[in-house]
Amino acid sequence: MSSDVARGVYSSSKKSSKTDSKRNLHNSSDPVLSTTVTLQAIDKYAERNHSAKSLEGAKYKDRPNTSKNNKKYKDKKAEAQLRRHDEKRVAAAVMAAEAEILDTEVGGFIETENEMERTHKLKQTELSSHVDEQTSDQIYDLSLTSYSPYNVTYDRPGRHLLLTGRTGHVAIMDALTRTLQRELFLTDNGKELNDIRSSTFLHNSSMFALAEKKHIFIYDSVTGAEVHRLGDHIDPLAIDYLPYHWLLASVGRAGFLKYTDTSTGDKVSEHRTKLGPCSVMRHNPYNAVMHLGHGNGVVTMWSPSVSQPLVKILAHRGPVVSLANDLGGNYMVTAGSDMQVKVWDVRTFKVVHSYFSRRAVCDLDISQTGVLAVGSGTDVTFWKDAIREKQKEPYMKHRVLNGGVQVKGVRFRPFEDVVGIGHSKGFSSIVVPGVGSSNYDSFENNMFADKKQRQEQEVRSLMDKLRPEMIQLNPEEIGGVERDKKNVMMEKREIAASADQKPKKEKKKARGRNKISKKLARKHANIMDEGKKKLMEKKRSEAESKGRGDDFMSPAEKKRKKGLEEGGALSRFFK
Amino acid sequence: MKIKALSRSVEGNTRSNSGDIKKLSRNLDPKHKPLERAREYTRAVTSAKLERMFAKPFVAALEGHVDSVACSAASRGHLCPFVTGGVDGEIRVWDLASRRTVWNNKTSHTGAVNGVCISNDGKSFFSCSTDKTIKQWGLGVKMAGGRKEKRKRKEKGVLDSDSDSDGDSDSDSEVKKSSTSSDSSKNPAPLNSWLFSDTFKSMDHHWNEEQFATASDEAVQVWSHHRSNPIQTYEPFNGTDSCNVVRWNPSERSLLAHTSSDRGIGLHDTRASSSLRKTVLRMRSNCLEWNPMEPMNFVVGNEDHNCYSFDMRKLSQPTMVHKGHVGAVLSIGWSSTGREFVTGSYDRTIRIFNYRSGTSRDSYYAKRMQRVFCVNYTADAKFIVSGSDDTNLRIWKARSNEKLGQQLVREERATNYRNTLVKKFEHMPEVRNIVKSRNMPKFVKKQTAMAQIQHASAKRKEGNIIKHSKKGSVAWKGERAKAIVKEYK
Known part of the structure; x- marks a missing residue:
């Protein structure tokens, strides 16, 4: 995630010199510097669930318009609302970053004076002589x-x-x-x-x-x-x-x-x-x-x-x-x-x-x-x-x-x-x-809270008590829209659509008719191909030779034969 | 080796004596505020609940009228005077701050008072009636009440209205006399009266000039304060029916809008001799009000339970259909901000609409409140005054959960924070359900459910017709387009 890298850059610049970061924040004459600071502020303070895409729309005064896809929304009102929301978010992030100069304390550190010095060689006994009394009091064994x-x-x-x-x-x-x-x-x-x-x-x-x-x-x-x-x-x-x-x-x-x-x-x-x-x-x-x-x-x-x-x-x-x-x-x-x-x-x-x-x-x-x-x-x-x-x-x-x-x-x-x-x-x-x-x-972790503050904190935290269902891997999803991927949505829709339809009723069939071999045989019974024709011819000639040629005659042929055999006045019509 | 370690002392981080403010430290780093969104959402749900818990919109019911309150008028320039006219011909002037009648006349008219309006200087008001008369009354009334009210009035910057005007000192003094005893047997006399051949349905005063307009059975008339006959008369397009309502445009000096019984809404230019244009809806419009901040827009309340927002430049289709009532909408009042309007209906409820929203933001009812004939916002947009069939005038808060009186800065900040949170999560089902839920009377609830079924079935039918007709021969008709029957130009 790029935001973490940016966060790291931000905190290191802050450590190196406070005045520098302050200058960056206020001096808009250097657009590159001020933009990086703004971006870092957004990375650090703006809500995490907003993708970089939504940031593209934000037009903050220090921010050059880098958006590549200026997506036009159909709903102008909604577009304006989104834009305003983004502007507010960015402005809040920048303000929070600016407020960092009000931080009263600077974190502790050990700085070596030459390359030969190693911080891990430092013992607690040596360290206690370097720090103030209150801190050295914290080094003790029970x-x-x-x-x-x-x-x-x-x-x-x-x-x-x-x-x-x-x-x-x-x-x-x-x-x-x-x-x-x-x-x-x-x-x-x-x-x-x-x-x-x-x-x-x-x-x-x-x-x-x-x-x-x-x-x-x-x-x-x-x-x-x-x-x-x-x-x-x-x-x-x-x-x-x-x-x-x-x-x-x-x-x-x-x-x-x-x-x-x-x-x-x-x-x-x-x-x-x-x-x-x-x-x-x-x-x-x-x-x-x-x-x-x-x-x-x-x-x-x-x-x-x-x-x-x-x-x-x-x-x-x-x-x-x-x-x-x-x-x-x-x-x-x-x-x-x-x-x-x-x-x-x-x-x-x-x-x-x-x-x-x-x-x-x-x-x-x-x-x-x-x-x-x-x-x-x-x-x-x-x-x-x-x-x-x-x-x-x-x-x-x-x-x-x-x-x-x-x-x-x-x-x-x-x-x-x-x-x-x-x-x-x-x-x-x-x-x-x-x-x-x-x-x-x-307001979050007050180690110097007096009785009143502690009581108030307790009541407030009870009022803000989160429900157990809210625990999930991405806590920023709460209060947002759950959006499935396109194919998942389509599947869900299909399932929903098919749920409305009545299931097709199976036809009642006789037992044993549904075997695959029988099904195939039924399907192929009336298909005439070369092999079948030959077989038919062969059977016919065999039958004729045996004097059972009638079995293979079509109804019209049978009728004709019958007419010829019977003779009479109508026999002339049978040729 | 340079070494620095954090070192915090109790003395440095707590106050030295109890009179000091508590020492606070801030760290805005989101890492130290985990689960921020879940916590915000939880707070939003709590805020939504609090909002409904504190929703107590009813402020007061003002008694006095002995018959239905038919019409009301608030002053456009001043906070205080509020005039109501009754069906029995009685007119009352109210001091809403002290919730008292300060002036009344039981025999102002012999018929129902159908329209009242206050003149621009705030020194007099007009009333029109079914008894075919218009009367002008002095408003040189001291708002009654003790020292407290007086101080309140001074704070609000209300003009002292007891300075007499030159010409009509006699009548004014009479008005004052009557104000000292509101139930005096001797009724005050009007400053002026106009007799006409027709009954009046509505009247409205010009926003700048000394003119007023009336809607009568046959036409719309424009009157001057100083002339005994109407200076202009307009018959609407195809004008065979009577006019119901007439309203002057707040910014265009010569523009008038009216509604008529033939279901039409019309516009007139007083510089021209005939009407400008007219559009006919499916049912009759009972009321019409111009948006005070966007004066090209107006809203009409219709007999078909809906309100329609129009842009006067395009009468072919309303810009918005406001639904929600289950009875005819009888009156509309705009908030002075031009963002919201209130409607009073035959279904015994009043509803508040955002001017761009199709559904109401809030709806009020009272157990004993009957058909609502007139609604008005007060000029500070904080209260709503409704007059109804049960002869009472009711004062409501415009925002039902708002705390009355001055708030502490911290309180106000907390309220704003809560409102913002609710707004942020307003589309979440949980928050939405809490914010939108209203306990409505059984009748309204049933009718609403029925209307929904009817609407769904009509829609289904329309779909079926389209489905089974030749392709392209029948088209969907939008909800807004359906409202308009015909437009004359």
């Missing part, structure tokens, strides 16, 4: 050994951190201030060890769900009280939450993918994957399709309204260990126990490129800026631009606690240059510059 290994989950604004120890320790922390908000020990008074497989926050950080040994449980983050037990979800291995649909999804040992609406408590759907136990599940944030990685190396994509997988990809020769989706929804990265890490284009379902890992990969994550984190063994490596093109060396590397631990989970903290690593000896937080999105939207 030693938690009794309930390890630990899983890490951040909420959507990246303010709260949920740490779940496998055997029953749960901690909710304010990730910004590094204070413990609530701590839970779900071990039945220490008598029995729990088995927490997976965890997720719900629509905001006030509640979270845990996949425990038997069921999913929902807890309140403030009081730590158990709010709900989802009895339908039996033996879950992985859970995930779709915030815009308010759906909690789980998949377990039986291989059933189950969706529950957390606003009503109803079970929305239950799909049988038929692929055995599954513990790898992440949703694509672009279209809310659930991606499942299975034990036979297959990745399946699911929507709650379709009982079959939307897509099935044979991704690895061996179990899929982990998968991650990028924010734009175009790429998926999978890791298998065949030591491969593969980058997939989700639009074509093809491998873009693949990496070989020396050690078994245990977890993957993709940051908001597209940095890939790979946790394997004791290390976590970070790969910049690894999705777009194949990289030779990592951007950064981190060996947790100088080795001796097994990494369990890696998660980027949204809107910050921080990465949380859960491992067999607790939790580590490190700083990786340039992984977080530099600007947050207060």
